[in-house]
Amino acid sequence: MEKQFRIFRFDPEAGGEPHYQSYTVSARPEERILDCLNRIKWEQDGTLGYRMSCAHGVCGSDGMRINGVCALACQKLVKDYADSVEITIEPLPFFKVLKDLIVDMDEFLARIASMKPYLIPAEPPPEKEYLQSPQDHKKVEDVIRCILCACCTGACPVMRGENPDYVGPAALVWAYRFLYDTRDGQFTSRLEKLNEPDSVWPCVNYFECTRVCPKEIPITKSINMMKREIKKNLPNPGGE
Amino acid sequence: MVFKHDVLIVGAGLAGLRAATEVAGKADVALFSKVYPTRSHSGAAQGGIAAALGNEEPDSWEWHMYDTVKGGDYLSDQDVAEILAKDSIRAVYELEHLGVPFNRTPEGRIAQRNFGGHTRDFGAAPVKRACYAADRSGRVMMDTLYFEAVRKGIKIYPEFNVMDLIVQEGQVAGLVACELATGKIHFFHARSVLIATGGYGKVYKVTSNAFASTGDGLYLTYKLGIPLEDMEFVQFHPTGIYGLGVLISEAARGEGGVLRNNAGERFMERYAPTIKDLAPRDMVSRAIFTEIRQGRGVNGEDFVNLDLTHLGEKKLAEKLSDISSFVKIYLGLDPVKELIPIHPTCHYMMGGIPTNTHGQVLDLHNNPVPGLYAAGECSCISLHGANRLGCNSLLDLVVFGRRAGAHICDELKNLSWVEPPPAPESATIERIRRLKERTAGDKAVVIRQRLQEIMTTECSVFRHEETLKNALTEIRALEDRYNRVSIDYKGDRYNTDLTDALELEHLLALGEAIVACALARTESRGAHWREDFPERVDEEWLKHTIVQKTNAGVSITYKPVSITRFEPKPRAY
Ligand SMILES: Cc1cc2nc3c(=O)[nH]c(=O)nc-3n(C[C@H](O)[C@H](O)[C@H](O)COP(=O)(O)OP(=O)(O)OC[C@H]3O[C@@H](n4cnc5c(N)ncnc54)[C@H](O)[C@@H]3O)c2cc1C
Ligand code: SF4
Ligand code: SF4
Ligand code: FES
Numbered sequence: 007m008e009k010q011f012r013i014f015r016f017d018p019e020a021g022g023e024p025h026y027q028s029y030t031v032s033a034r035p036e037e038r039i040l041d042c043l044n045r046i047k048w049e050q051d052g053t054l055g056y057r058m059s060c061a062h063g064v065c066g067s068d069g070m071r072i073n074g075v076c077a078l079a080c081q082k083l084v085k086d087y088a089d090s091v092e093i094t095i096e097p098l099p100f101f102k103v104l105k106d107l108i109v110d111m112d113e114f115l116a117r118i119a120s121m122k123p124y125l126i127p128a129e130p131p132p133e134k135e136y137l138q139s140p141q142d143h144k145k146v147e148d149v150i151r152c153i154l155c156a157c158c159t160g161a162c163p164v165m166r167g168e169n170p171d172y173v174g175p176a177a178l179v180w181a182y183r184f185l186y187d188t189r190d191g192q193f194t195s196r197l198e199k200l201n202e203p204d205s206v207w208p209c210v211n212y213f214e215c216t217r218v219c220p221k222e223i224p225i226t227k228s229i230n231m232m233k234r235e236i237k238k239n240l241p242n243p244g245g246e
Numbered sequence: 247m248v249f250k251h252d253v254l255i256v257g258a259g260l261a262g263l264r265a266a267t268e269v270a271g272k273a274d275v276a277l278f279s280k281v282y283p284t285r286s287h288s289g290a291a292q293g294g295i296a297a298a299l300g301n302e303e304p305d306s307w308e309w310h311m312y313d314t315v316k317g318g319d320y321l322s323d324q325d326v327a328e329i330l331a332k333d334s335i336r337a338v339y340e341l342e343h344l345g346v347p348f349n350r351t352p353e354g355r356i357a358q359r360n361f362g363g364h365t366r367d368f369g370a371a372p373v374k375r376a377c378y379a380a381d382r383s384g385r386v387m388m389d390t391l392y393f394e395a396v397r398k399g400i401k402i403y404p405e406f407n408v409m410d411l412i413v414q415e416g417q418v419a420g421l422v423a424c425e426l427a428t429g430k431i432h433f434f435h436a437r438s439v440l441i442a443t444g445g446y447g448k449v450y451k452v453t454s455n456a457f458a459s460t461g462d463g464l465y466l467t468y469k470l471g472i473p474l475e476d477m478e479f480v481q482f483h484p485t486g487i488y489g490l491g492v493l494i495s496e497a498a499r500g501e502g503g504v505l506r507n508n509a510g511e512r513f514m515e516r517y518a519p520t521i522k523d524l525a526p527r528d529m530v531s532r533a534i535f536t537e538i539r540q541g542r543g544v545n546g547e548d549f550v551n552l553d554l555t556h557l558g559e560k561k562l563a564e565k566l567s568d569i570s571s572f573v574k575i576y577l578g579l580d581p582v583k584e585l586i587p588i589h590p591t592c593h594y595m596m597g598g599i600p601t602n603t604h605g606q607v608l609d610l611h612n613n614p615v616p617g618l619y620a621a622g623e624c625s626c627i628s629l630h631g632a633n634r635l636g637c638n639s640l641l642d643l644v645v646f647g648r649r650a651g652a653h654i655c656d657e658l659k660n661l662s663w664v665e666p667p668p669a670p671e672s673a674t675i676e677r678i679r680r681l682k683e684r685t686a687g688d689k690a691v692v693i694r695q696r697l698q699e700i701m702t703t704e705c706s707v708f709r710h711e712e713t714l715k716n717a718l719t720e721i722r723a724l725e726d727r728y729n730r731v732s733i734d735y736k737g738d739r740y741n742t743d744l745t746d747a748l749e750l751e752h753l754l755a756l757g758e759a760i761v762a763c764a765l766a767r768t769e770s771r772g773a774h775w776r777e778d779f780p781e782r783v784d785e786e787w788l789k790h791t792i793v794q795k796t797n798a799g800v801s802i803t804y805k806p807v808s809i810t811r812f813e814p815k816p817r818a819y
Contacts (some may be wrong), residue, residue, distance in 0.1 A: 038576075049691065060287065064382070065285040065286075104740065108740050124390070125343075150379065187345065
């Protein structure tokens, strides 16, 4: 089957303006969009730039906008776009484009790092493992699926609109991951961090992040739960 | 600009990360990764990490050591297997203390499950030894160590492609790397370099490995005259998704899944009566190929089925959810109700850069190269022998990554700053210039795909003198064609067209080494199965293969195996 692609191109080095370029690829319905990009790059146009590595949705490299929706190119198949005459591929919105579909990830990771995404236990570790019940483990089971692909952050209308300084959904997923890890000892200070103006409060429940997350993490629900946690535990919840 | 760090670590997978966090605070250390660090392939590991914690049932490190050695078909160095098995328990607790979210037993301890080749009482029955976090064990371990590295303030060079290693008068002086975002080539001066670049499954057509698994680290040392060890031992994992090679972890069988042929028969009962579907990977992969060859592939095609339907929806959702979603997304099948078509996929490389138990890289005469270290899948510490057991790789990475880091710290006082040659980056710049200037010639993809096909048809699970000789001739012809390879993109920023072409040089050299070593070993052992020599011959072949690059091709020598506790016995399960 022949499939048409319309791909965003921008090379700051060459000095040109951003534009779209069309390609035709022959592809089977069950092939991945990433397979098509590879075929374009390998066989037709070696100048096309995009990231990829694992090709099965675990490394998080190839978040991009496919027909307007943020997704992993390796997790979407040609048949998912059977109705489209042409598949449009663009870089993740909000992010700075470095070349074609490759965007700058530094700030994204810095915002996650600002959430102290590591365990800060209250007590020195026991001789063996910390004990944690299966129920307690379950609290973080969904969020540990995050692969840092940034689809959620690219999709969030708040980031693109009124508040570009909003830490964004991915950073909040990582905050949640440690807030609810029973081995951690920083519950209150983590909540205080989450109560800062650009933390949980700018989120206005558009659910866009949840809709696009390739790992089906209930992001918005998790953010709301942290908002309630702040209201319950802190004297000065920022959302009031 | 001059870049200078005491220690440079090439690779931000689990091996590189664990080494770096060991060095941090004791010396100035920097980490390089050609992909964004969190994209490293350790994140794809699904099943778990082995340790005889005994949380689910009695277990001991001696049994673990024995399983490792027997699983490796007695080619594992037993002193190394002993270090691994003993240290595994500390290593897993350490990961847990850092925050790895392992699944739990009802008592709140780390949960454990069955995995291929892991047994109790020296082979009596399967034992639950694999510690896991659902089926994303590698991902959560890597994220934990990555953010630990960030927390420790380790200098990270993301998307820097290391292209050359600079060794002066037998001692490491640093490396040359290309900053992918700008295309700039820099020299990094150092006293010690650790290579942790992972595997090279991309030598084959169907593989569970990432696009980045191109064996760069092995080639960096190989082209300097440092040998490679045990290259003929390539692991094919029995259960790759048919056609794609995407892995369905052994955890699926550890949780009770079984393999079935066209008649619906659980055929592993015939090949490994005691542990059946949980036999080591080399045996299961051979069994699958044998079923297919004897006409028992499903629908007369070249696959068999993995049956998870009896595990129930809850278990699949809780313990195998990523795998279930792969099957749904890529095959459109529901594993709760339907059988999964599978075929062996190239998965792990037992061979690599020879090292001792401190991670020091060994030269042809078995002497350490001052300042040079290797750890992880790119290294051959002779732990996995002729066939690696599942869950022993993640363990290898953290146990021996840490040991290498610790040894570097101890050694630094003996390592002076070696003066680099003038313009150390010139050879790399020249290599790139030649490629960019060429206007006509094959595209890299044509040669790469041909190499991958040859390796798959002539040098995979079953091997034969005739097919191997064929492969060698073909690969040498491809190497010749490679000298005329050309690229489209002549620019500097994120030139992946260029990296593809450069990586192909590595794949060709490693493919040649694999085939040459396989041709030389006229016996069958572990993952290396010669149809024309189907017996294991300890008198002649209980030894490691050492291969070195020469002007005429390769030269092959051997070195002894360390045997301390377990005398080689026939390997039955
Ligand atoms: C799908 C899958 C599932 C697996 N499941 C398990 C399991 O359950 N249990 C288990 O024990 N093992 C498992 N394994 C095996 C194990 O995951 C790997 O052997 C291991 O992760 C390799 O880790 P590493 O640190 O050596 O290298 P990798 O994690 O592959 O990292 C390599 C690093 O080197 C960098 N690099 C490479 N070349 C260059 C260069 N030229 N310049 C700069 N940087 C470079 C890369 O960017 C990357 O950061 C699995 C493997 C696969 C493929
Ligand atoms: S729910 Fe919140 S974080 Fe998610 S897209 Fe909407 S505003 Fe953004
Ligand atoms: S939360 Fe989901 S969409 Fe966001 S970075 Fe993680 S995996 Fe990607
Ligand atoms: S390439 Fe790894 S997530 Fe798509």
